[in-house]
Amino acid sequence: MNTTHFISETASPVIFKTSWQAPSNIALVKYWGKHELQLPKNPSLSFTLSSCITETNVEFLPHKKDYFDFEFYFDGELKPEFKPKLKIFFDRIYQYIPWISNYKMEISSKNSFPHSSGIASSASSMAALSLCLMDLERELFPSVSINFFNQKASFLSRLGSGSAARSIKGPITIWGESKSLNLSSDLYAISFEDDINPIFKNYQDTILIVDKGSKLVSSSQGHNLMHGHPFAVNRFNQASKHLLELTSVLKTGDLESFMNIVELEALSLHSMMMTSDPYFILMQPNTLAIIQKIWEFRKNTNIPLCFTLDAGANVHLLYPKINKFEIHKFIKGELLMFCQDENYIQDEVGEGAKKCKFEL
Ligand code: PMV
16 A cells, blocks of 8 residues: 555545544554654554543634644644744644645644643644544545555654654554564554464553753654664664564563563663763653662562653553552652652553544
């Protein structure tokens, strides 16, 4: 399949409003390094989250101009400072949704997680917006199938933020071509539904907020530093190998192997950052203190608690729901002291995006 598959026709405008909620996701096999327009250098796999969501309302108002226009509100306030980034997104996707030129859009968004928590909202926000756009496309072209709807929503989201491609469906999604997965694609994410072991269906993710601030090096800068990185090819091969191994572990429920792959992926991602030129470190002393504590706890209790990291200092603790009680005791007693203002977010694996009631 190539990108022409996603080019829609034009259509006469209609008045339309819609609202979608899309979740954040946490990668277990990491995407780090891209080429062309947001195409990944290796396949990645993530847990879709449940509570960390963006809710976006879009009111499509037909207008007589020959190019689209929009206003963006966040938490009820007009935010012109977000417009340039969104304009880049709309310019990129315009060729796939040419009908958009007939509209002025009033977009309004809010996140379930605090704005200043250090949790990136680009995945959930790009996914929620793309779903609103697809909802109108389905209204204009009723023959759009549910499969195409989800695929194109993921395809559009990817053009906003790579990892957003994985925020449409749940509970586990894979983005990027992998030899052993027939339907996998670099253009959009697919849902991994192959007999997932029940233990993973409500796996817990406690996000320890080590640093609420914005990152010194953005993901886009980090991805770019993989061009010419001396370890890049090995890293991309390693990720592809981990993806194959993990898809098997997700069926068998072998938690030892799960923890090993997930932690190795997190540390490999950060190793790439530390060996880029220019090099950088996004972990903080408290990130390492938490990791040491997790390893100590696991050794002493045999409870299957492991961690992953995204592109930042915060630590995602991953564990089965049956161990929630003991692990929360451990978090409260021994880990919260390493968090900024003792902040954390409790989440778990979720089912994917949902349409909701339009409310202003
Ligand atoms: O989607 P981006 O460009 O913000 O990159 C995401 C990169 C990681 O979060 C570090 C890994 C991933 O696969 O989500």
